[in-house]
Amino acid sequence: MDINIEASSKTPLIKTNLADGKVEISGRSIPENSIDFYKPLLDALTHFAENPSASAELNVYLDYFNTSSSKCLLDVFKLFEQVHAKNSSTVIVWKYDEDDEDMQEAGKDYQSILNVPFRFEEIAE
Amino acid sequence: MKPGSRFNIDDFLVENSIASDVLVQFKGTITEKKSDRIIDDMEVLFDDQEKKIRKRILIAAVEILQNVSKHNEFPLYPAVFLAIRNKQGFRIDCGNAISIQRRALIEKLIRDVNRKVAINAKDNYRKALDEAEFSDQGGAGLGLLEIRRKAGMPIDFAFTVIDDETYFFHLIVKFNMSA
Structure with a gap:
């Protein structure tokens, strides 16, 4: 099931279209406990990794993120590794x-x- | 603080903001909500010429505040957060009460981080990131390392006696303006 979480002042936008293998994370990621925030995405990608589409692309564009998020992001990337x-x-x-x-x-x-x-990809201002 | 004086938080704030522009000052219980407000206040402090240092200061401030919010043993004893700009550049001072038993651990953690970054910041961070595990509070144990990396200078600290069982732990983060 796809995810569509809007960005907030502390958490990024998360959007998936897993039929096409597309995932987007963008904004700022500074929740104090990022585990709860990233869990839906991690669950979705765990399921996706069992039977992935022919191609998969994860777009990440973050302003800044805290270390709690950095660990969750690593977990997301490790699923892409799979x-x-x-x-x-x-x-x-x-x-x-x-x-x-x-x-x-x-x-x-x-x-x-x-x-x-x-x-x-460097994004020009 | 004069020898033999009782620790006074208001004196602490005055002493640490002498000859400086005080950008943000907070005294009280640092909760998640209050941390958010402090970061929101800091977001608007920087102009276009300060984009690079802005992000480094904000990231360090987030880690400092979230450390206190998560790990404060004495939340009812006022903590302080001070962000200043002076002739030397930007600085963040953060202080909170800690038990005597924790002093040695905190000191060791800071000295270790300063040493690791001095030896090889990049490799030590990558290794720590790869090996990080979540704590019960959702932290990844990388906060001090990230603060040190963003500061570009060694983290400094001080402990002042509050009473027989408690210290006031003062974290001092100066930012390398030329990095």
Whole structure:
């Protein structure tokens, strides 16, 4: 079942279209306890990873996120790793604002510890 | 604070904001809601030239406030949060009461984080991220490391006696303006 959670001042937009293998996370992610917030997405992706579509794309475009979220995001990415392992054409698209080296680096941190293709997109202002 | 004086929070706030622009000041119980309000207040403080440092300060502030909100042993004893701008740049001071038993642990955690980042910030962060596990409060144990990385300078700290069983723990985070 697809997810459509609107962004709030502390939590990002989360939208899925799993029939097409599409997931979007965008906004700011600073909930004090991110486990409850990300659980629906993690459950949906766990199910998706059992029988993924032929291609899968996760678009991530965050302003900033706290360390509780960073761990949940890693869990999300690890599920994409499982999808990739089943030969689905998979990519995590990490978007960041122009000149935001810190956010670019955050994407590279994840890329370094995961076995799934990343594509980096700098978003002009 | 003078030797032999009783610790006074209002004096603490004055001493730590001398010759500075006080951007945000809070004294009381730091709850999730109050943390949100402090962050909202800080969001509007930075101009276009300060975009890079803005994010680093906000991320550090979120981690500092959420640490206190989650782990404060004495929520009824006022905590303080102070964000200032002075000639040297930006600084955050945060303080809360802790039990004497926790002092050694806190000191060790901060010294370890300062040491790890000094040795190799990138690799140590990536390793910590990969190995992180959630606590009962939903934290990932990465907060101090993230604060240190965003500050770009070693985290400083001080402990002041409140009474026989309690210290006031003062966290001092200065931001490297040239990083």
